[in-house]
Every structure is written in C-alpha cells, then in structure tokens.
Amino acid sequence: MSSQAAASWWERRYWEDVDVAVAGAGIVGLLTAIRIRERKPNYRIVVLDRDPLALGASSRNAGFACFGSITELLDDIGEEGWDAALELAVRRYEGFQALRNICGDAAIGLNLCGSREVFLPGEEGRYREALQLMPELNSALASITGEEATFCAADASQLAMNVLSESLVNRCEGILETDMLLRRLRNLATAQGIELYGGFEMGLHERSGQGFRIRCGRHELNARLLVYCTNAFTPQFFPDLPIVPARGQVLVTTPLAQTLPNEAFFYDRGYTYFRPVFGNRLLMGGFRNKDFSAEETYSLDPGGTVWQELMRFTTAVVLPGQTWEVAYSWAGTMAMGAERSPVICATEPGVVVCARMSGMGVALSAKVSQEATELLLQQVY
Numbered sequence: 121m122s123s124q125a126a127a128s129w130w131e132r133r134y135w136e137d138v139d140v141a142v143a144g145a146g147i148v149g150l151l152t153a154i155r156i157r158e159r160k161p162n163y164r165i166v167v168l169d170r171d172p173l174a175l176g177a178s179s180r181n182a183g184f185a186c187f188g189s190i191t192e193l194l195d196d197i198g199e200e201g202w203d204a205a206l207e208l209a210v211r212r213y214e215g216f217q218a219l220r221n222i223c224g225d226a227a228i229g230l231n232l233c234g235s236r237e238v239f240l241p242g243e244e245g246r247y248r249e250a251l252q253l254m255p256e257l258n259s260a261l262a263s264i265t266g267e268e269a270t271f272c273a274a275d276a277s278q279l280a281m282n283v284l285s286e287s288l289v290n291r292c293e294g295i296l297e298t299d300m301l302l303r304r305l306r307n308l309a310t311a312q313g314i315e316l317y318g319g320f321e322m323g324l325h326e327r328s329g330q331g332f333r334i335r336c337g338r339h340e341l342n343a344r345l346l347v348y349c350t351n352a353f354t355p356q357f358f359p360d361l362p363i364v365p366a367r368g369q370v371l372v373t374t375p376l377a378q379t380l381p382n383e384a385f386f387y388d389r390g391y392t393y394f395r396p397v398f399g400n401r402l403l404m405g406g407f408r409n410k411d412f413s414a415e416e417t418y419s420l421d422p423g424g425t426v427w428q429e430l431m432r433f434t435t436a437v438v439l440p441g442q443t444w445e446v447a448y449s450w451a452g453t454m455a456m457g458a459e460r461s462p463v464i465c466a467t468e469p470g471v472v473v474c475a476r477m478s479g480m481g482v483a484l485s486a487k488v489s490q491e492a493t494e495l496l497l498q499q500v501y
C-alpha cells in the first residue's frame with residue numbers, strides 16, 4: 121500500500137474548509153480549541169498532532185496543579201523582579217481556577233491536598249529566607265486566592281523522610297491525574313464538534329488565498345487561521361522564537377509497604393517534586409538543575425547525572441530504609457527560555473503561537489489559551 125497515493129477528490133475536499141487549525145493536542149492545544157469554540161460556535165476547528173494522543177509534556181508530566189513554592193517564587197523574583205514574578209504566579213493561579221471550572225474537579229481526579237516544600241538538614245538558612253518572604257507573599261496573594269495565608273509554616277517531623285522538621289505549605293495547590301485531564305479535555309473538545317487528528321505531522325505552512333496550506337504526507341490541509349500550541353517543538357516552525365527544550369525525567373516506584381502521605385512535595389525551587397500515585401507508589405521527578413545543558417534535549421530517554429540524582433534522593437531522602445524499585449521511568453519535553461513567561465504572539469496575520477509553558481503548563485493552560493484566542497480573533501475581519 122502506497123502512503124504517497126494521490127489524494128482523491130474527496131480527500132482534498134475533506135481538508136478544504138477548516139476555519140482554525142490548532143497544531144498540538146497537548147493541554148494548551150485542546151484548551152485553545154475549546155476557548156475558540158466558546159467564541160465561535162460555527163467554526164470548523166481541527167486539532168492536529170503528530171502522535172495519536174500527544175507527545176510533548178502534557179501526557180508525561182507529574183500532575184501538580186501548582187503556581188509556585190516560596191523558594192521558586194524567590195528565584196523568580198531574583199530573576200525577573202517582584203512585579204513580574206507575582207504577575208506570573210497570579211496568571212498560574214487564575215489558570216488553575218479556570219481549568220477547574222472548565223473540567224470539574226472530579227473529572228480530572230483533582231486532590232486539593234496542598235503542597236509542602238521540604239528542606240534538607242543543613243538548609244536552615246534557606247528555610248529562614250523563605251519564611252521571611254512568607255508574610256509579604258501572603259498579603260500580595262490574599263485578594264487572589266481568598267486565603268489570608270496562602271502559605272504557612274508546618275511541622276514536618278512526622279514525615280518518615282530525611283528532611284528538616286520545618287517545612288512550608290501552600291494551601292491552594294493540589295495534584296491531579298494527568299491521564300484523566302487529557303481524556304476530559306479530549307472528550308469536551310469532541311463533544312463540542314472539535315475534530316482531533318493524531319498522526320498528522322505538520323510541515324511548514326504557506327499562504328494560500330485567504331488562508332494557509334499545510335502539508336502532511338499526502339494530505340494537504342487548508343485553514344483560514346492557525347494556532348501553534350507546540351510548546352518545546354515550536355522552533356521547527358519558528359526558529360527565531362526564544363524557546364529551548366528541557367527534558368524532565370520521572371520515575372514511579374513499585375508499591376511501598378509504608379503508606380505515603382497524601383500530599384504533594386517540592387524541594388529546591390520546584391526543580392524537584394514528588395507525590396503519591398495510585399497503588400501507594402511514589403512518583404518522583406526533577407533535578408534538571410543538576411545538569412541544565414545535558415537536559416536541553418529532545419531525547420526521551422532518562423539518564424545521566426539527573427537520573428542518578430533522582431535515584432539517590434529517593435533512597436536517601438524520601439524513602440530512607442524502605443524497599444523499592446523503579447517500576448516505570450520516562451522523560452517528557454518542556455519548553456524554556458531566558459524569560460519565564462509564555463510566548464503568546466502573532467507571527468503574521470492569521471497565525472498565533474502559544475508556547476513555552478515552562479514547568480507550569482497545567483496551571484497556565486486555561487489562562488494562556490484564552491489569551492491566545494483573544495489574539496487570534498483580533499485577526500478576523
């Protein structure tokens with residue numbers, strides 16, 4: 121069977137009258153399609169992905185619905201200043217709430233357990249520095265989260281872990297089930313007449329009449345408007361955008377004998393994270409900061425210094441004295457850049473990019489998809 125068979129009359133017509141083509145069926149692509157549908161009930165909207173499901177970060181993440189631990193916010197403030205750091209945290213928080221409204225908590229397995237930032241013995245100074253920032257952060261966030269104290273100090277001595285007995289809790293965060301989130305968004309999209317196509321590896325678009333032509337193998341799609349929600353993979357279409365890949369490595373343990381706390385955990389500016397998953401297993405990920413340059417890769421194979429660090433930390437800090445093995449391991453590709461905020465821009469009339477979600481796309485997705493939709497629809501005359 122030839123994969124290059126000439127397109128039939130019907131196949132050509134099939135792809136002819138698309139109003140919006142969304143590239144990428146990750147959470148941002150799906151939500152962008154859903155947002156466009158809210159505004160344009162009669163548009164033909166298609167979402168195209170090279171993978172039958174998605175193959176970026178959305179199906180391979182850790183499922184934290186988070187907007188920042190204190191040391192991460194400290195880091196953001198150091199890099200970008202107080203106003204920009206706070207604006208990004210608020211954007212994430214609002215995105216998280218919008219995601220809940222769109223999906224419903226139960227449908228995505230949301231567990232509003234809060235998150236706990238832990239510190240290691242010897243890191244008392246780091247803890248105190250974070251603690252000092254807490255009142256200012258709480259008062260800045262109070263009108264956003266509705267909580268007088270979004271963050272609070274919490275005793276960690278009951279945890280069977282090698283961590284300081286002082287820790288910091290963010291009461292407004294939680295964890296969700298990544299597979300349920302994807303399924304929910306795909307179901308919402310198809311229920312609204314949005315068409316999802318996997319196995320559609322998009323080539324570069326060209327202008328054609330009032331819209332654009334995109335080739336994929338023997339198929340040729342014509343769309344009036346394009347939105348690229350291809351996150352780390354966006355440079356293949358727009359090499360000048362400041363976006364680089366960042367590998368995130370993850371492991372899930374075999375079931376553990378000792379019951380894990382029902383909490384989400386962060387360590388060291390959010391670079392390291394762990395949580396329980398179904399069957400009393402630990403999901404453990406991060407440590408990209410141990411070798412930034414090696415992790416600036418599209419490779420999906422876990423390994424290197426980061427992998428060794430994940431194994432060491434799991435044994436020495438999180439599960440000391442417990443018997444465990446790696447049951448599953450994988451990597452996913454995040455998108456980073458010198459700035460921490462997402463890239464949302466029109467690259468030419470009718471073409472919008474919504475990418476570079478850093479490690480916070482779950483929280484940001486419902487917010488940035490709305491911003492991208494506004495920008496796209498401004499291009500419609």
Ligand SMILES: Cc1cc2nc3c(=O)[nH]c(=O)nc-3n(C[C@H](O)[C@H](O)[C@H](O)COP(=O)(O)OP(=O)(O)OC[C@H]3O[C@@H](n4cnc5c(N)ncnc54)[C@H](O)[C@@H]3O)c2cc1C
Nearest residue numbers: 144146148170175176177178182184322368452480481482
């Ligand atoms: C290990 C790991 C852990 C993470 N943990 C968290 C977390 O706990 N909380 C959180 O908020 N965020 C987390 N993130 C980040 C989060 O998952 C991302 O920010 C988010 O999923 C980005 O969504 P997206 O839709 O923008 O991009 P992606 O999910 O990357 O989607 C981009 C899509 O574009 C498709 N594509 C690429 N090229 C083409 C092409 N030529 N044609 C068609 N399709 C194409 C890809 O197949 C892919 O499906 C984590 C990421 C990783 C890797």
